[in-house]
Amino acid sequence: MTEALRVGIVGAGGIAQAVHIPNYQKCGDRVEIVAIADVAVERAKEAAAKFGIEYHFATVEEMLQSVDLDAVSICTPNKFHASAAIAALEAGCHVLCEKPPAMTVAEAVAMAQAANKAGKYLSYGFHYRHTQDVEALKRFIDGGELGEIYAATAIALRRRGIPGWGVFTNKELQGGGPLIDIGVHMLDTALYLMGYPEPDSVFGATYQRLGKKKGVGLLGAWDYENFTVEDMARGFIRFKNGATLVLESAFAANVQKRDEMNVKLMGDLGGADVFPLTIYQEKHGSLIDVKPAYLPDKSGYELEVERFVNACLGGDAPISTPEQGVKLQRVINGLYASAETGEAVKL
Template sequence: MANVLRVGLIGAGGIAQGVHVPNYLKCEDKVEIVAVSDVVKATAEACAEKFSIPHVFEDYKEMLEEIELDAVSICTPNKFHEPATLAALNAGCHVLCEKPPAMTVEEAVSMQQAAKKAGKKLTFGFHYRHMPEVETLKRFVDAGELGAVYAANVRAVRRRGIPGWGVFTNKELQGGGPLIDIGVHMLDTALYLMGYPQPETVLGVTYQKLGNRKGVGLLGDWDSENFSVEDMARAMITFKNGSSILLETAFAANVEEHEVMNVSLMGDKGGADVFPLKVYQEKHDTLIDISPSYLPKKGGHELQIERFVDHCLSNQQPISTPEEGVYLQQIINAIYESSESGRAVTIGKEEKV
């Protein structure tokens, strides 16, 4: 097994330069960032110059053919997740693909099958799983402190938080708006804490009420004339084990808080909120609330990259799997389908992982 992971990047924009590269560099002698590619070569060149990356490409296929790599981070718009992932896996690389997994369920299944065939790791950029609050609560859940978790509320809502940069409001390139950008993080967190139950029925609705007109932008001015995604999505999801999730996510909504990112769990022995972490129980004829007095300081992005590197070098399985990616994609696409049809969507047997 190699002692140093040779890494390449597909996509050299904000998430690559702001998250992936800096956190790979924190791994020091475990990682060598060898190459970077971007369809805008100037962006790749700027990234390479900033971080002293030796090889620059405009076409990631050329990078994969010409440079010997062990692992690849995929930091492209969502439309290109699947083809880039397949190319990297087929080239013998482990893959860390940014969220969401793909644009469609079929693409997510294709990625899962390619990883299995190649015998390589495929994991996704769900960095909230690595947050200390989530890791702590996961230990409580696994120890039975909440009992059987049968319900969850998921919120990822901004008052006026439409990104004023990138392609976040371009449906063709991204596939959707807040649901697949911020909502997907809290949805994955809830599913992870609940043991990733198999989805059964989804009733969803999406809205475009504020994004397609000018307004106050807390994350910069956005292009309201070309705003082609939803600005809010709401859904109820039921699972084959009888549990359920209520989800609400928005880039822009008329609410008090500028931003709320939270998951609330309800079990038959206790409940919990994740951000900030607090556990609710009944013990000795008393209703009690439990809050940690200390949590580790490392952030989710740093731990995600650190663990991806270690898992690749040691041949361990990352905590986010391709199978979970398929379940998550089923839910995402069913929410959009339900909104379009006006009916609940049942996830059929043919879509099982």
């Protein structure tokens, strides 16, 4: 493909306007954002005017039928990821879908099948994979510096970070709270650095202790009366290779830090904290900490979109695959199922 990549946007909310559209536009004449669709059609119209997008529509189906597109970004609430992505793939478009993959494992599987059948890329918005800390650590891991990674911790905690906007506290539209919204980022980052091992079983617990109370909101006041998701989720994951991972995720918890997003890895030759990157090793009779003195200053969001564009234009395939999306969805839904029953779930 030598012409500009013709892109459509589904969902005209914050993630589309703050991340996807601006970063597509940074690609210059390699990308043309042709259309945007949103069920709140006035919002689509306003976004089209704001960013100089020629067409706006009320539905993804109308957009796909009306304009010729090469790729589509899915920026809707989680409930609509699968239907929008499958429609775009069946129309012959590559798809960049925001996280999480879907609401259910069956949806994630259907999305992967649609991508394989269409012969198109389906990549997910796990932008932490593209951060400089993760990229640097991945090179160390690939070089054998950590050895076999057998234990990990994924942390996504906020002291009082319940979103005061959007549908993040609506279980019907999102499927859950911090586990599926922010915990999924650190879970994916950990799995990516571990080589995406096959999960064997999970044990999870969820809590709703603070979200249904009126309180101080560091991300604005939230609708505590209609709060239907968990405000904290914790989990333990065991993989078929014997490795384990502990997950902590919360929109609101009585902790010291305002927020913490991190992954901790432990291997038999070294360990690491990812954000900021520090590697722990024993060398030449000493215990040492290795920290990069310099990393390039480019955001994970920008690189995520840039690399998706490169892939669609014939470059390297995206580093996020539909198969990984299915595996991740199994873990998420397994943790929620375990939390409901109080029993471990075999995957």
